[in-house]
Amino acid sequence: MKYQSRKQAMILLADGTIFYGKAVANKEGSAFGEVCFNTGMTGYQEIFTDPSYYGQLMVTTNAHIGNYGVKNDEEESDSVKIAGLICKNFSYVPSRVGKSDSLENFLNENNILAISDVDTRALVSYIRDHGAMNAVISTEVDKIDELKKQLNETPDMVGLELASKVSTKEAYFYGDENATYKIAALDLGIKKNILRNLAKRDCYIKVFPYNATFKEMEAFNPDGYFLSNGPGDPEPLECAITLAKEIIEKDLPLFGICLGHQIIALSEGVSTFKMYNGHRGINHPVINHLTGKGEITSQNHGFAINRKETESNANFEITHSHLNDNEVMGIRHTKKNCFSVQYHPEAGPGPNDATYLFDQFIENIKQQKLETV
Template sequence: MKYQKLKKALILLEDGTIFHGKAVGKEGSAFGEVCFNTGMTGYQEIFTDPSYYGQLMVTTNAHIGNYGVNDQEVESDSIKISGLICRNFSYDYSREDSNGSLEDFLNKHNLLAISDVDTRSLVTYIRDNGAMNAVITTEVDNIEQLKVQLAKVPSMNGLELASKVSTKEPYFVGDENATIKIAALDIGIKKNILRNLAKRGAYIKVYPYNTSFEDMSSWNPDGYFLSNGPGDPEPLKSAIQVAKQIIEVNKPLFGICLGHQVIALANGISTYKMHHGHRGINHPIMNLETGKGEITSQNHGFAINREETEAHPDLEITHVHLNDNTVAGIKMKSKNVFSVQYHPEASPGPHDSSYLFDQFIENIKSN
């Protein structure tokens, strides 16, 4: 009966292509860059990940909502995606530790979602033509006006979004009596990163995205962390300057995803927008130092230039993505600095990459 009441909806891509679907609940329109995630589970974590700010999320798993939601399975305090596109939306759910339905969760956060979309066809189209801006809407008779509005949505290329998701005031995580103090620059930080650092005996002070190195260093931390986050890394001039200054004083520094890109930019390595990015929980990575493979969680639409990295006298590529040979990790030869393009905190099943947090803590202890 619920299916019969669903209102018609559609996806309009910036190139004029249209895919049809049905509205899950909320009516209206939502704009953003359309991208897809191949994860079979973890939809709640995806929707609340600050790195997805401003994006319309296509989930390739055929069923979304079937295990409900849990209040603990969030990566921030609110939904960060602009809208959800899925094949089959489950209004009913079944899991012992669920707190409620995904439908109620989306309504609580006022998120527009559409289902009954041929997501295989849509994902194939994105793979062939690249990630692009789009609108999802129930205003199916207003196509021409939507095209006008869509044309005004800025491209993700060159777009600074860290300011939209960063904390407004510094805050602390962990045991204040811990022996290790880490200053973290929040350019879109996930809660589980902070949990991973805290459970390894660190006391973390999290700073807003535009905090100066002078302010961060005045706390006298033992190490620094640059977080993940959304948007293009190149506009983050303040964060890049902070990275340069941390490198200059040779304090232990670790960066994840957007933080990895900021460290590369601080070393003069350029970044570029990928054709359709890496988003999923089963991406294969090769650790070039150990020769071991890792199954990783990834979420990024930008990458660092491999040729420039290979030519840099003080940088070493430590990890590569096995699907396309993009750079997945680097370290500095003369400084206590390393970073990865993927998410070791996510642990979507495999825990292959959690050693990176141990490595950071050891770097701090041995500094």
């Protein structure tokens, strides 16, 4: 096995609890962030490159990570976004049909610290019982007091604005410029597979920075507006909240996913809150109240919208709920052309039960065009 004598490493949680492991590839250093876990059995490359995971230490619950390597067409952004990786068994040699590289090289190229040989079952059980919290992974196992001090100075996720860290700096285009529909998308941490799904439905997309104004987006003369997923607390994103409010007031077709869903809720007076652990995995069961059908969904969020406030808000109808904890998974505006979901219909990784939501968005645009003719 490669790296027989690997450096000792540890996970130090904010409450002082320590779990030990080994450094992957003898890479040294420390990485800080909020520790969370994902229950997906596959799709680790998509998870690691998902901008919504920016600033988080990822615990993978699958026992083997890296066994099928990485491929360029399976990235959800242009770089790894997690702060660090914690796993049980790390596979240095990939086994896969077709051209692929090792996960070790991929993480090294992105300067990501990873530790393995961790009792991830015990760690995940601890996080489930005590909630998501800040942590540090480190090879500096003899500097616990110093690391504790740095950890205490690490900002909590509540109140933390992170969309600006992952959003595009300049607007750009995606898709065929001769497509039937034009979509103005606000990049709060947008995944590539969202853009692929829109382009597949004959859309030409202009992607705008997180702080774009309605005037800037309107100048593109779009047929519909989209608010993307992304990391951090939604409440500090005042520009995005104002933008959503303006789009809704003008009754323009609007679709939001994940963080975009939360922004839409905030724009209509529904508050958000930090979840105890969040939902992160590719097998979350959701009930569609409009059809009565169940959906298996891909999810990645640590914040959610307030259910009681949503139920009492005359502007919203709850369209989807989580079957495990009854959290609000989808809403639609009762008076305007607007809807959103908390989960990821584009998957990447995950099932495709909910891709119909992109079709619903296009149908809303078509209906709007008919009414304005």
